Amino acid sequence: MMTSHGIYTIDTGFVRPRFDAAYLLIHDGHGAFIDCGTNHSVPRLLSALEETGLDPAHVDWLILTHVHLDHAGGAGELMAQLPNARLAVHPRGARHMIDPSQLWAGAMAVYGEEVMLKSYGRLRPVPAERVAEAPDGHVIDLRGRKLRCIDTPGHARHHMAIYDEQANVCFTGDTFGLSYREFDTDNGPFILPTTTPVQFDPNALHASIDRLVALKPDAMYVTHYGRIEDVPRLAADLHASIDAMVAVAQKAQGKPDRHAELTQGLTELYADRTAKHGWHGDRDALIHWLGMDIELNAQGLGVWLDRDRA
Template sequence: MPDLDIIDYANQITCIDTHYQRPELAACYLLESEGEAVFIDTGTSHTVPYLMQLLAAKGIQPSQVKYVIPTHVHLDHAGGAGELMRRLPNASLVIHPYGAKHMIDPSKLIAGATAVYGEAQFAQQFGTLTPIAEERVIEAPDETRVRFGNRELLILDTPGHARHHFCIYDALSQAIFSGDTFGLSYREFDTEDGHFIMPTTTPVQFDPVAWQATLARLISLAPERIYLTHYGEIGTPQTMAEKLSRYIDEFATIAKSSNASPGEQRVADIRNSLKDWMLAELQAHGCRQSADIIEQRMAMDLHLDAQGLDVWLTRLEQA
Protein backbone atom coordinates (compact mmCIF):
# COMPACT_ATOMS: atom_id res chain seq x y z
CA MET A 1 0.00 0.00 0.00
CA PRO A 2 1.42 3.45 -0.90
CA ASP A 3 2.21 5.91 1.87
CA LEU A 4 -0.49 8.19 3.25
CA ASP A 5 -0.37 11.35 1.13
CA ILE A 6 -2.05 14.37 2.73
CA ILE A 7 -2.03 18.16 2.69
CA ASP A 8 -3.01 20.02 5.85
CA TYR A 9 -4.76 23.27 4.97
CA ALA A 10 -5.94 26.01 7.31
CA ASN A 11 -9.16 25.71 9.35
CA GLN A 12 -8.61 22.02 10.21
CA ILE A 13 -9.06 20.84 6.64
CA THR A 14 -6.99 17.89 5.43
CA CYS A 15 -6.80 16.78 1.79
CA ILE A 16 -6.17 13.05 1.31
CA ASP A 17 -4.99 11.54 -1.97
CA THR A 18 -7.34 8.62 -2.70
CA HIS A 19 -4.70 6.91 -4.88
CA TYR A 20 -7.27 6.47 -7.64
CA GLN A 21 -5.56 5.79 -10.98
CA ARG A 22 -2.49 7.95 -10.27
CA PRO A 23 -1.20 10.39 -7.64
CA GLU A 24 -2.99 13.75 -7.37
CA LEU A 25 -5.92 12.76 -9.54
CA ALA A 26 -8.62 12.40 -6.87
CA ALA A 27 -8.92 13.60 -3.28
CA CYS A 28 -11.27 13.54 -0.34
CA TYR A 29 -11.29 15.75 2.73
CA LEU A 30 -11.34 15.47 6.52
CA LEU A 31 -12.78 18.39 8.51
CA GLU A 32 -12.41 18.65 12.30
CA SER A 33 -14.13 20.68 14.99
CA GLU A 34 -14.23 20.36 18.78
CA GLY A 35 -13.53 16.64 18.90
CA GLU A 36 -15.80 15.71 15.97
CA ALA A 37 -14.93 15.03 12.35
CA VAL A 38 -16.49 14.77 8.90
CA PHE A 39 -15.33 13.17 5.66
CA ILE A 40 -16.30 14.86 2.39
CA ASP A 41 -16.09 12.34 -0.46
CA THR A 42 -14.53 8.95 0.19
CA GLY A 43 -12.70 7.72 -2.88
CA THR A 44 -13.16 4.01 -3.60
CA SER A 45 -13.17 1.12 -1.14
CA HIS A 46 -9.41 0.90 -1.79
CA THR A 47 -9.12 4.38 -0.21
CA VAL A 48 -10.67 3.43 3.12
CA PRO A 49 -7.46 2.09 4.76
CA TYR A 50 -5.82 5.48 4.11
CA LEU A 51 -8.72 7.29 5.75
CA MET A 52 -8.51 5.09 8.81
CA GLN A 53 -4.73 5.58 8.88
CA LEU A 54 -5.27 9.35 8.80
CA LEU A 55 -7.67 9.20 11.75
CA ALA A 56 -5.11 7.23 13.75
CA ALA A 57 -2.33 9.65 12.82
CA LYS A 58 -4.43 12.58 14.06
CA GLY A 59 -5.54 10.82 17.23
CA ILE A 60 -9.18 10.75 16.13
CA GLN A 61 -11.22 7.73 17.16
CA PRO A 62 -13.55 6.22 14.52
CA SER A 63 -16.43 6.93 16.93
CA GLN A 64 -15.67 10.69 16.66
CA VAL A 65 -16.56 10.85 12.96
CA LYS A 66 -20.10 12.23 12.82
CA TYR A 67 -20.80 12.39 9.08
CA VAL A 68 -19.64 10.96 5.77
CA ILE A 69 -20.71 13.29 2.94
CA PRO A 70 -20.19 12.22 -0.69
CA THR A 71 -20.86 15.07 -3.10
CA HIS A 72 -22.47 12.57 -5.50
CA VAL A 73 -22.50 8.83 -6.11
CA HIS A 74 -19.95 8.53 -8.93
CA LEU A 75 -17.61 5.83 -7.71
CA ASP A 76 -14.42 7.89 -7.49
CA HIS A 77 -16.33 10.04 -4.97
CA ALA A 78 -18.57 7.58 -3.14
CA GLY A 79 -17.42 4.06 -3.98
CA GLY A 80 -15.83 3.69 -0.56
CA ALA A 81 -18.74 5.13 1.42
CA GLY A 82 -20.22 1.81 2.51
CA GLU A 83 -16.94 0.31 3.65
CA LEU A 84 -16.01 3.54 5.45
CA MET A 85 -19.38 3.67 7.21
CA ARG A 86 -18.88 0.07 8.31
CA ARG A 87 -15.80 1.21 10.22
CA LEU A 88 -17.32 4.37 11.73
CA PRO A 89 -19.89 3.25 14.33
CA ASN A 90 -21.48 6.65 15.03
CA ALA A 91 -21.40 8.20 11.55
CA SER A 92 -24.39 9.06 9.38
CA LEU A 93 -24.18 9.29 5.60
CA VAL A 94 -25.38 12.63 4.20
CA ILE A 95 -26.32 12.31 0.53
CA HIS A 96 -28.38 13.99 -2.19
CA PRO A 97 -31.97 12.66 -2.21
CA TYR A 98 -31.50 11.35 -5.76
CA GLY A 99 -28.40 9.41 -4.72
CA ALA A 100 -29.58 7.91 -1.43
CA LYS A 101 -31.13 4.76 -2.90
CA HIS A 102 -27.84 3.89 -4.63
CA MET A 103 -25.94 4.03 -1.34
CA ILE A 104 -28.53 1.83 0.38
CA ASP A 105 -28.58 -0.64 -2.53
CA PRO A 106 -25.56 -0.17 -4.82
CA SER A 107 -26.56 -2.96 -7.22
CA LYS A 108 -27.37 -0.55 -10.08
CA LEU A 109 -24.08 1.29 -9.59
CA ILE A 110 -22.25 -2.03 -9.70
CA ALA A 111 -24.12 -3.20 -12.80
CA GLY A 112 -23.57 0.06 -14.64
CA ALA A 113 -19.87 0.31 -13.86
CA THR A 114 -19.29 -3.39 -14.58
CA ALA A 115 -20.92 -2.98 -17.99
CA VAL A 116 -18.46 -0.19 -18.78
CA TYR A 117 -15.27 -1.60 -17.25
CA GLY A 118 -15.80 -5.38 -17.09
CA GLU A 119 -15.71 -7.36 -13.84
CA ALA A 120 -11.93 -7.58 -13.50
CA GLN A 121 -11.31 -3.90 -14.18
CA PHE A 122 -14.20 -2.90 -11.94
CA ALA A 123 -12.71 -4.86 -9.05
CA GLN A 124 -9.26 -3.40 -9.66
CA GLN A 125 -10.47 0.20 -9.81
CA PHE A 126 -13.31 0.24 -7.28
CA GLY A 127 -13.13 -2.88 -5.13
CA THR A 128 -16.33 -3.81 -3.29
CA LEU A 129 -19.37 -1.56 -2.88
CA THR A 130 -20.87 -2.12 0.58
CA PRO A 131 -24.58 -1.32 1.15
CA ILE A 132 -25.39 1.20 3.88
CA ALA A 133 -28.29 0.60 6.28
CA GLU A 134 -31.19 2.92 5.45
CA GLU A 135 -31.46 4.16 9.04
CA ARG A 136 -27.91 5.54 8.81
CA VAL A 137 -28.64 7.57 5.65
CA ILE A 138 -29.70 11.23 5.81
CA GLU A 139 -31.17 12.66 2.61
CA ALA A 140 -30.03 16.27 2.28
CA PRO A 141 -32.16 18.48 0.03
CA ASP A 142 -31.10 21.98 -0.96
CA GLU A 143 -30.03 24.27 1.93
CA THR A 144 -29.76 21.48 4.49
CA ARG A 145 -27.46 22.53 7.35
CA VAL A 146 -25.15 19.96 8.91
CA ARG A 147 -23.55 20.74 12.28
CA PHE A 148 -20.58 19.13 14.00
CA GLY A 149 -18.51 20.57 16.83
CA ASN A 150 -18.92 24.34 16.50
CA ARG A 151 -18.97 24.21 12.72
CA GLU A 152 -21.85 24.32 10.23
CA LEU A 153 -21.90 23.09 6.65
CA LEU A 154 -24.49 24.28 4.13
CA ILE A 155 -25.59 21.76 1.49
CA LEU A 156 -26.41 23.26 -1.91
CA ASP A 157 -28.12 21.39 -4.74
CA THR A 158 -25.80 21.82 -7.74
CA PRO A 159 -27.00 20.13 -10.96
CA GLY A 160 -24.97 20.40 -14.15
CA HIS A 161 -22.37 17.67 -13.83
CA ALA A 162 -25.00 15.33 -12.35
CA ARG A 163 -28.56 15.77 -11.09
CA HIS A 164 -27.67 14.02 -7.83
CA HIS A 165 -24.79 16.38 -7.03
CA PHE A 166 -24.52 18.81 -4.17
CA CYS A 167 -21.72 21.09 -3.01
CA ILE A 168 -20.85 21.96 0.58
CA TYR A 169 -20.21 25.50 1.81
CA ASP A 170 -18.12 25.78 4.96
CA ALA A 171 -18.69 29.13 6.66
CA LEU A 172 -15.58 28.81 8.84
CA SER A 173 -13.17 28.65 5.91
CA GLN A 174 -15.48 30.52 3.51
CA ALA A 175 -14.84 27.68 1.09
CA ILE A 176 -16.82 25.38 -1.15
CA PHE A 177 -16.18 21.66 -1.41
CA SER A 178 -17.19 21.26 -5.01
CA GLY A 179 -16.93 17.60 -5.99
CA ASP A 180 -17.03 17.84 -9.81
CA THR A 181 -19.20 20.98 -10.05
CA PHE A 182 -16.18 23.30 -10.25
CA GLY A 183 -14.56 21.06 -12.84
CA LEU A 184 -11.07 19.66 -12.51
CA SER A 185 -7.80 21.49 -12.03
CA TYR A 186 -4.70 19.33 -11.70
CA ARG A 187 -1.76 20.85 -9.89
CA GLU A 188 0.70 19.60 -12.52
CA PHE A 189 -0.84 22.10 -14.97
CA ASP A 190 -0.38 25.15 -12.71
CA THR A 191 1.80 27.83 -14.31
CA GLU A 192 2.76 31.44 -13.67
CA ASP A 193 -0.69 32.28 -15.05
CA GLY A 194 -2.32 30.34 -12.21
CA HIS A 195 -4.60 27.31 -12.32
CA PHE A 196 -5.83 25.57 -15.45
CA ILE A 197 -9.44 24.44 -15.10
CA MET A 198 -11.84 22.51 -17.32
CA PRO A 199 -15.28 20.89 -17.05
CA THR A 200 -15.75 17.20 -16.44
CA THR A 201 -18.72 15.89 -18.41
CA THR A 202 -18.70 12.27 -17.23
CA PRO A 203 -21.81 10.29 -18.32
CA VAL A 204 -24.71 10.55 -18.05
CA GLN A 205 -26.26 13.80 -16.81
CA PHE A 206 -24.32 16.72 -18.30
CA ASP A 207 -26.62 19.74 -18.45
CA PRO A 208 -24.89 22.96 -19.54
CA VAL A 209 -27.85 25.23 -18.80
CA ALA A 210 -28.25 23.93 -15.26
CA TRP A 211 -24.48 24.05 -14.75
CA GLN A 212 -24.27 27.73 -15.66
CA ALA A 213 -26.99 28.55 -13.13
CA THR A 214 -25.18 26.46 -10.52
CA LEU A 215 -21.90 28.32 -11.06
CA ALA A 216 -23.62 31.67 -10.70
CA ARG A 217 -25.19 30.54 -7.44
CA LEU A 218 -21.92 29.30 -5.99
CA ILE A 219 -20.06 32.50 -6.86
CA SER A 220 -22.85 34.56 -5.27
CA LEU A 221 -21.62 33.18 -1.93
CA ALA A 222 -18.28 34.97 -2.52
CA PRO A 223 -16.12 31.97 -1.51
CA GLU A 224 -12.44 32.60 -0.84
CA ARG A 225 -11.31 29.19 -2.06
CA ILE A 226 -12.58 26.00 -3.64
CA TYR A 227 -11.66 22.46 -2.62
CA LEU A 228 -11.84 20.19 -5.64
CA THR A 229 -11.98 16.43 -5.67
CA HIS A 230 -9.76 16.71 -8.76
CA TYR A 231 -7.57 18.17 -7.17
CA GLY A 232 -6.95 20.10 -3.96
CA GLU A 233 -7.33 23.76 -3.04
CA ILE A 234 -7.60 26.52 -5.64
CA GLY A 235 -7.96 30.25 -5.12
CA THR A 236 -9.44 33.08 -7.23
CA PRO A 237 -12.90 31.44 -7.44
CA GLN A 238 -14.42 34.29 -9.47
CA THR A 239 -11.76 34.02 -12.16
CA MET A 240 -11.97 30.24 -12.19
CA ALA A 241 -15.76 30.34 -12.49
CA GLU A 242 -15.57 32.72 -15.45
CA LYS A 243 -13.18 30.36 -17.25
CA LEU A 244 -15.24 27.30 -16.41
CA SER A 245 -18.43 28.98 -17.59
CA ARG A 246 -16.83 29.75 -20.94
CA TYR A 247 -15.43 26.25 -21.26
CA ILE A 248 -18.78 24.58 -20.53
CA ASP A 249 -20.22 26.43 -23.52
CA GLU A 250 -17.18 25.50 -25.62
CA PHE A 251 -17.55 21.81 -24.71
CA ALA A 252 -21.19 21.94 -25.80
CA THR A 253 -20.19 23.62 -29.08
CA ILE A 254 -17.49 21.00 -29.73
CA ALA A 255 -20.03 18.23 -29.20
CA LYS A 256 -22.65 19.81 -31.46
CA SER A 257 -20.04 20.34 -34.19
CA SER A 258 -19.42 16.60 -34.59
CA ASN A 259 -20.78 15.08 -37.78
CA ALA A 260 -19.97 11.51 -36.77
CA SER A 261 -22.59 8.85 -36.13
CA PRO A 262 -23.82 8.58 -32.52
CA GLY A 263 -22.03 6.07 -30.35
CA GLU A 264 -18.41 4.98 -30.67
CA GLN A 265 -17.70 7.00 -33.82
CA ARG A 266 -19.01 10.23 -32.31
CA VAL A 267 -17.25 9.57 -28.98
CA ALA A 268 -13.94 9.18 -30.84
CA ASP A 269 -14.57 12.32 -32.90
CA ILE A 270 -15.51 14.42 -29.86
CA ARG A 271 -12.52 13.07 -27.93
CA ASN A 272 -10.13 14.15 -30.68
CA SER A 273 -11.68 17.61 -30.76
CA LEU A 274 -11.48 17.89 -26.96
CA LYS A 275 -7.83 16.83 -27.08
CA ASP A 276 -7.02 19.55 -29.63
CA TRP A 277 -8.94 22.11 -27.55
CA MET A 278 -7.15 21.11 -24.35
CA LEU A 279 -3.67 21.15 -25.88
CA ALA A 280 -4.29 24.62 -27.34
CA GLU A 281 -5.64 25.96 -24.04
CA LEU A 282 -2.76 24.49 -22.03
CA GLN A 283 -0.23 25.93 -24.43
CA ALA A 284 -1.87 29.35 -24.10
CA HIS A 285 -1.78 28.84 -20.32
CA GLY A 286 2.00 28.44 -20.44
CA CYS A 287 2.17 24.69 -19.88
CA ARG A 288 5.48 23.34 -21.17
CA GLN A 289 4.75 19.64 -20.92
CA SER A 290 4.81 17.69 -24.18
CA ALA A 291 1.58 16.91 -26.00
CA ASP A 292 2.22 13.18 -25.56
CA ILE A 293 2.61 13.49 -21.78
CA ILE A 294 -0.48 15.68 -21.48
CA GLU A 295 -2.58 13.28 -23.55
CA GLN A 296 -1.31 10.32 -21.55
CA ARG A 297 -2.24 11.95 -18.23
CA MET A 298 -5.62 13.13 -19.48
CA ALA A 299 -6.60 10.02 -21.48
CA MET A 300 -9.25 8.83 -19.03
CA ASP A 301 -10.76 12.30 -18.55
CA LEU A 302 -10.94 12.95 -22.28
CA HIS A 303 -12.65 9.63 -22.97
CA LEU A 304 -15.21 10.04 -20.16
CA ASP A 305 -15.91 13.64 -21.20
CA ALA A 306 -16.50 12.55 -24.80
CA GLN A 307 -18.80 9.74 -23.67
CA GLY A 308 -20.81 12.16 -21.55
CA LEU A 309 -21.14 14.66 -24.38
CA ASP A 310 -22.31 11.91 -26.75
CA VAL A 311 -24.99 10.88 -24.23
CA TRP A 312 -26.06 14.52 -23.89
CA LEU A 313 -26.33 14.93 -27.69
CA THR A 314 -28.35 11.72 -27.93
CA ARG A 315 -30.73 13.05 -25.29
CA LEU A 316 -31.15 16.31 -27.25
CA GLU A 317 -31.75 14.40 -30.47
CA GLN A 318 -34.38 12.19 -28.86
CA ALA A 319 -36.13 15.23 -27.40
Protein backbone atom coordinates in the same frame (compact mmCIF):
# COMPACT_ATOMS: atom_id res chain seq x y z
CA MET B 1 -1.96 17.87 4.35
CA MET B 2 -3.83 20.32 6.56
CA THR B 3 -4.89 23.80 5.58
CA SER B 4 -6.57 26.35 7.84
CA HIS B 5 -9.74 25.65 9.80
CA GLY B 6 -8.86 22.00 10.41
CA ILE B 7 -9.30 20.89 6.79
CA TYR B 8 -7.17 17.95 5.70
CA THR B 9 -6.68 16.86 2.08
CA ILE B 10 -6.34 13.08 1.72
CA ASP B 11 -5.04 11.50 -1.47
CA THR B 12 -7.30 8.46 -1.91
CA GLY B 13 -4.77 6.68 -4.12
CA PHE B 14 -7.24 6.21 -6.98
CA VAL B 15 -5.60 6.05 -10.45
CA ARG B 16 -2.47 8.08 -9.65
CA PRO B 17 -1.07 10.47 -7.02
CA ARG B 18 -2.89 13.81 -6.70
CA PHE B 19 -5.80 12.67 -8.82
CA ASP B 20 -8.62 11.93 -6.37
CA ALA B 21 -9.10 13.68 -3.01
CA ALA B 22 -11.23 13.16 0.04
CA TYR B 23 -11.39 15.75 2.78
CA LEU B 24 -11.45 15.52 6.56
CA LEU B 25 -12.82 18.40 8.62
CA ILE B 26 -12.04 18.43 12.34
CA HIS B 27 -13.87 20.73 14.72
CA ASP B 28 -14.09 20.61 18.50
CA GLY B 29 -12.68 17.09 18.66
CA HIS B 30 -15.06 15.65 16.08
CA GLY B 31 -14.77 15.02 12.37
CA ALA B 32 -16.56 14.81 9.05
CA PHE B 33 -15.31 13.27 5.84
CA ILE B 34 -16.35 14.80 2.53
CA ASP B 35 -16.20 12.10 -0.17
CA CYS B 36 -14.23 8.92 0.42
CA GLY B 37 -12.82 7.45 -2.79
CA THR B 38 -13.10 3.70 -3.32
CA ASN B 39 -12.97 0.66 -1.07
CA HIS B 40 -9.22 0.65 -1.60
CA SER B 41 -9.06 4.19 -0.20
CA VAL B 42 -10.48 3.32 3.21
CA PRO B 43 -7.10 2.46 4.84
CA ARG B 44 -5.79 5.87 3.78
CA LEU B 45 -8.75 7.63 5.37
CA LEU B 46 -8.38 5.66 8.60
CA SER B 47 -4.65 6.42 8.59
CA ALA B 48 -5.45 10.12 8.29
CA LEU B 49 -7.63 9.83 11.39
CA GLU B 50 -4.79 8.14 13.25
CA GLU B 51 -2.33 10.83 12.21
CA THR B 52 -4.62 13.57 13.53
CA GLY B 53 -5.30 11.67 16.75
CA LEU B 54 -9.02 11.48 16.06
CA ASP B 55 -10.80 8.30 17.12
CA PRO B 56 -13.10 6.79 14.46
CA ALA B 57 -15.89 6.92 17.04
CA HIS B 58 -15.63 10.73 16.94
CA VAL B 59 -16.35 11.00 13.21
CA ASP B 60 -19.92 12.26 13.03
CA TRP B 61 -20.47 12.42 9.28
CA LEU B 62 -19.51 11.10 5.88
CA ILE B 63 -20.83 13.64 3.38
CA LEU B 64 -20.96 12.69 -0.31
CA THR B 65 -21.00 15.26 -3.09
CA HIS B 66 -22.46 12.58 -5.38
CA VAL B 67 -22.43 8.81 -5.76
CA HIS B 68 -20.01 8.32 -8.67
CA LEU B 69 -17.65 5.59 -7.56
CA ASP B 70 -14.46 7.66 -7.40
CA HIS B 71 -16.24 9.79 -4.79
CA ALA B 72 -18.48 7.31 -3.00
CA GLY B 73 -17.47 3.75 -3.89
CA GLY B 74 -15.91 3.16 -0.48
CA ALA B 75 -18.79 4.61 1.53
CA GLY B 76 -20.12 1.29 2.84
CA GLU B 77 -16.68 0.04 3.89
CA LEU B 78 -15.78 3.34 5.54
CA MET B 79 -19.08 3.60 7.40
CA ALA B 80 -18.48 0.12 8.80
CA GLN B 81 -15.36 1.54 10.47
CA LEU B 82 -17.08 4.65 11.85
CA PRO B 83 -19.48 3.40 14.53
CA ASN B 84 -21.22 6.72 15.23
CA ALA B 85 -21.19 8.38 11.82
CA ARG B 86 -24.14 9.10 9.58
CA LEU B 87 -23.96 9.45 5.81
CA ALA B 88 -25.37 12.59 4.19
CA VAL B 89 -26.16 12.48 0.48
CA HIS B 90 -28.37 14.21 -2.10
CA PRO B 91 -31.93 12.82 -1.99
CA ARG B 92 -31.49 11.40 -5.51
CA GLY B 93 -28.42 9.46 -4.40
CA ALA B 94 -29.62 8.04 -1.08
CA ARG B 95 -31.16 4.86 -2.48
CA HIS B 96 -27.92 3.98 -4.26
CA MET B 97 -26.06 4.00 -0.95
CA ILE B 98 -28.65 1.78 0.72
CA ASP B 99 -28.76 -0.61 -2.25
CA PRO B 100 -25.73 -0.12 -4.54
CA SER B 101 -26.70 -2.91 -6.94
CA GLN B 102 -27.77 -0.49 -9.68
CA LEU B 103 -24.53 1.48 -9.35
CA TRP B 104 -22.58 -1.77 -9.62
CA ALA B 105 -24.54 -3.00 -12.63
CA GLY B 106 -24.15 0.28 -14.50
CA ALA B 107 -20.41 0.42 -13.95
CA MET B 108 -20.04 -3.30 -14.73
CA ALA B 109 -21.66 -2.72 -18.11
CA VAL B 110 -18.95 -0.18 -18.93
CA TYR B 111 -15.84 -1.66 -17.32
CA GLY B 112 -16.44 -5.39 -16.71
CA GLU B 113 -16.01 -7.30 -13.45
CA GLU B 114 -12.22 -7.60 -13.50
CA VAL B 115 -11.67 -3.84 -13.79
CA MET B 116 -14.42 -3.11 -11.28
CA LEU B 117 -12.89 -5.33 -8.61
CA LYS B 118 -9.40 -4.01 -9.25
CA SER B 119 -10.37 -0.33 -9.34
CA TYR B 120 -13.21 -0.14 -6.85
CA GLY B 121 -13.89 -3.38 -4.99
CA ARG B 122 -17.39 -4.67 -4.34
CA LEU B 123 -19.84 -2.07 -3.10
CA ARG B 124 -21.09 -2.49 0.46
CA PRO B 125 -24.58 -1.23 1.37
CA VAL B 126 -25.03 1.40 4.07
CA PRO B 127 -27.84 0.63 6.54
CA ALA B 128 -30.84 2.81 5.73
CA GLU B 129 -31.09 4.13 9.28
CA ARG B 130 -27.61 5.63 8.94
CA VAL B 131 -28.38 7.51 5.69
CA ALA B 132 -29.60 11.11 5.88
CA GLU B 133 -30.98 12.84 2.80
CA ALA B 134 -29.58 16.35 2.37
CA PRO B 135 -31.86 18.49 0.16
CA ASP B 136 -30.93 21.95 -1.06
CA GLY B 137 -30.24 24.26 1.88
CA HIS B 138 -29.90 21.45 4.41
CA VAL B 139 -27.39 22.34 7.13
CA ILE B 140 -25.18 19.68 8.70
CA ASP B 141 -24.08 20.69 12.19
CA LEU B 142 -20.56 19.56 13.04
CA ARG B 143 -20.46 20.52 16.71
CA GLY B 144 -21.61 24.06 15.91
CA ARG B 145 -19.81 24.32 12.57
CA LYS B 146 -22.39 24.81 9.82
CA LEU B 147 -21.96 22.87 6.58
CA ARG B 148 -24.62 23.92 4.07
CA CYS B 149 -25.62 21.51 1.30
CA ILE B 150 -26.26 23.16 -2.07
CA ASP B 151 -27.98 21.42 -4.96
CA THR B 152 -25.56 21.72 -7.91
CA PRO B 153 -26.73 19.73 -10.95
CA GLY B 154 -24.98 19.84 -14.30
CA HIS B 155 -22.36 17.14 -13.83
CA ALA B 156 -24.95 14.85 -12.23
CA ARG B 157 -28.54 15.41 -11.17
CA HIS B 158 -27.76 14.01 -7.73
CA HIS B 159 -24.82 16.36 -7.08
CA MET B 160 -24.44 18.73 -4.17
CA ALA B 161 -21.66 21.00 -2.99
CA ILE B 162 -20.94 21.78 0.64
CA TYR B 163 -20.38 25.33 1.84
CA ASP B 164 -18.34 25.58 5.02
CA GLU B 165 -19.47 28.88 6.53
CA GLN B 166 -16.67 29.06 9.10
CA ALA B 167 -13.85 28.55 6.58
CA ASN B 168 -15.74 30.33 3.76
CA VAL B 169 -14.88 27.58 1.28
CA CYS B 170 -16.86 25.18 -0.90
CA PHE B 171 -16.28 21.47 -1.38
CA THR B 172 -17.40 21.13 -4.95
CA GLY B 173 -17.03 17.49 -6.00
CA ASP B 174 -17.03 17.73 -9.81
CA THR B 175 -19.26 20.78 -10.25
CA PHE B 176 -16.35 23.23 -10.24
CA GLY B 177 -14.38 21.12 -12.68
CA LEU B 178 -11.02 19.36 -12.63
CA SER B 179 -7.79 21.11 -11.70
CA TYR B 180 -4.72 18.89 -11.75
CA ARG B 181 -1.61 20.27 -10.12
CA GLU B 182 0.50 19.09 -13.07
CA PHE B 183 -0.97 21.98 -15.11
CA ASP B 184 -0.19 24.73 -12.58
CA THR B 185 1.87 27.57 -14.10
CA ASP B 186 2.90 31.09 -13.11
CA ASN B 187 -0.66 32.00 -14.14
CA GLY B 188 -2.06 29.80 -11.36
CA PRO B 189 -4.19 26.65 -11.62
CA PHE B 190 -5.69 25.40 -14.87
CA ILE B 191 -9.27 24.13 -14.87
CA LEU B 192 -11.62 22.25 -17.18
CA PRO B 193 -15.19 20.97 -16.84
CA THR B 194 -16.02 17.30 -16.54
CA THR B 195 -18.87 15.94 -18.66
CA THR B 196 -18.54 12.33 -17.51
CA PRO B 197 -21.57 10.21 -18.53
CA VAL B 198 -24.47 10.21 -18.17
CA GLN B 199 -26.15 13.39 -16.89
CA PHE B 200 -24.19 16.34 -18.30
CA ASP B 201 -26.41 19.42 -18.65
CA PRO B 202 -24.55 22.57 -19.75
CA ASN B 203 -27.25 25.03 -18.74
CA ALA B 204 -27.56 23.50 -15.27
CA LEU B 205 -23.78 23.40 -14.87
CA HIS B 206 -23.44 27.09 -15.76
CA ALA B 207 -26.10 27.92 -13.17
CA SER B 208 -24.51 25.75 -10.49
CA ILE B 209 -21.10 27.38 -10.98
CA ASP B 210 -22.67 30.83 -10.72
CA ARG B 211 -24.47 29.82 -7.55
CA LEU B 212 -21.23 28.76 -5.87
CA VAL B 213 -19.35 31.87 -7.00
CA ALA B 214 -22.15 34.05 -5.59
CA LEU B 215 -21.16 32.82 -2.10
CA LYS B 216 -17.80 34.60 -2.61
CA PRO B 217 -15.76 31.74 -1.15
CA ASP B 218 -12.06 32.18 -0.50
CA ALA B 219 -11.33 28.83 -2.17
CA MET B 220 -12.84 25.76 -3.75
CA TYR B 221 -11.86 22.24 -2.72
CA VAL B 222 -12.28 20.09 -5.83
CA THR B 223 -12.06 16.31 -5.77
CA HIS B 224 -9.61 16.34 -8.70
CA TYR B 225 -7.51 17.84 -7.06
CA GLY B 226 -7.16 19.93 -3.91
CA ARG B 227 -7.64 23.53 -2.85
CA ILE B 228 -7.79 26.20 -5.56
CA GLU B 229 -8.15 29.95 -5.18
CA ASP B 230 -8.61 32.76 -7.72
CA VAL B 231 -12.24 31.67 -7.90
CA PRO B 232 -13.70 34.35 -10.23
CA ARG B 233 -11.03 33.76 -12.88
CA LEU B 234 -11.45 29.98 -12.71
CA ALA B 235 -15.23 30.29 -12.93
CA ALA B 236 -14.91 32.39 -16.07
CA ASP B 237 -12.56 29.78 -17.53
CA LEU B 238 -15.08 27.03 -16.74
CA HIS B 239 -17.93 28.90 -18.39
CA ALA B 240 -15.85 29.47 -21.52
CA SER B 241 -14.75 25.83 -21.60
CA ILE B 242 -18.29 24.50 -21.21
CA ASP B 243 -19.39 26.58 -24.20
CA ALA B 244 -16.35 25.47 -26.21
CA MET B 245 -16.99 21.79 -25.40
CA VAL B 246 -20.63 22.13 -26.40
CA ALA B 247 -19.45 23.64 -29.69
CA VAL B 248 -17.11 20.67 -30.22
CA ALA B 249 -20.04 18.33 -29.61
CA GLN B 250 -22.36 20.14 -31.98
CA LYS B 251 -19.70 20.14 -34.70
CA ALA B 252 -19.24 16.37 -34.28
CA GLN B 253 -22.95 15.59 -34.42
CA GLY B 254 -23.88 13.64 -37.53
CA LYS B 255 -20.30 12.71 -38.41
CA PRO B 256 -19.70 9.02 -39.37
CA ASP B 257 -17.37 8.45 -36.39
CA ARG B 258 -18.78 10.94 -33.94
CA HIS B 259 -16.84 9.65 -30.95
CA ALA B 260 -13.50 9.99 -32.74
CA GLU B 261 -14.47 13.53 -33.77
CA LEU B 262 -15.33 14.32 -30.16
CA THR B 263 -12.05 13.00 -28.75
CA GLN B 264 -10.03 14.80 -31.42
CA GLY B 265 -11.94 18.03 -30.91
CA LEU B 266 -11.48 17.92 -27.13
CA THR B 267 -7.79 17.13 -27.48
CA GLU B 268 -7.31 20.17 -29.72
CA LEU B 269 -9.35 22.35 -27.37
CA TYR B 270 -7.36 21.36 -24.28
CA ALA B 271 -4.04 21.69 -26.12
CA ASP B 272 -5.00 25.23 -27.07
CA ARG B 273 -6.27 26.20 -23.62
CA THR B 274 -3.31 24.73 -21.71
CA ALA B 275 -0.86 26.48 -24.06
CA LYS B 276 -2.61 29.81 -23.50
CA HIS B 277 -2.37 29.12 -19.77
CA GLY B 278 1.41 28.88 -20.10
CA TRP B 279 1.79 25.11 -19.85
CA HIS B 280 4.64 23.88 -22.03
CA GLY B 281 3.98 20.15 -22.15
CA ASP B 282 3.80 18.42 -25.52
CA ARG B 283 0.89 16.42 -26.97
CA ASP B 284 2.10 13.16 -25.41
CA ALA B 285 2.19 14.77 -21.98
CA LEU B 286 -1.29 16.20 -22.49
CA ILE B 287 -2.64 12.75 -23.34
CA HIS B 288 -0.79 11.24 -20.38
CA TRP B 289 -2.50 13.56 -17.91
CA LEU B 290 -5.86 14.10 -19.63
CA GLY B 291 -6.38 11.01 -21.81
CA MET B 292 -8.89 9.39 -19.48
CA ASP B 293 -10.80 12.66 -19.05
CA ILE B 294 -10.87 13.25 -22.79
CA GLU B 295 -12.40 9.81 -23.30
CA LEU B 296 -14.98 10.20 -20.52
CA ASN B 297 -15.85 13.76 -21.54
CA ALA B 298 -16.35 12.59 -25.14
CA GLN B 299 -18.65 9.82 -23.93
CA GLY B 300 -20.62 12.26 -21.79
CA LEU B 301 -21.01 14.74 -24.62
CA GLY B 302 -22.23 11.94 -26.85
CA VAL B 303 -24.88 10.96 -24.32
CA TRP B 304 -25.90 14.63 -24.03
CA LEU B 305 -26.21 14.98 -27.82
CA ASP B 306 -28.47 11.92 -28.01
CA ARG B 307 -30.59 12.98 -25.04
CA ASP B 308 -30.86 16.61 -26.16
CA ARG B 309 -32.22 15.49 -29.54
CA ALA B 310 -34.38 12.62 -28.35
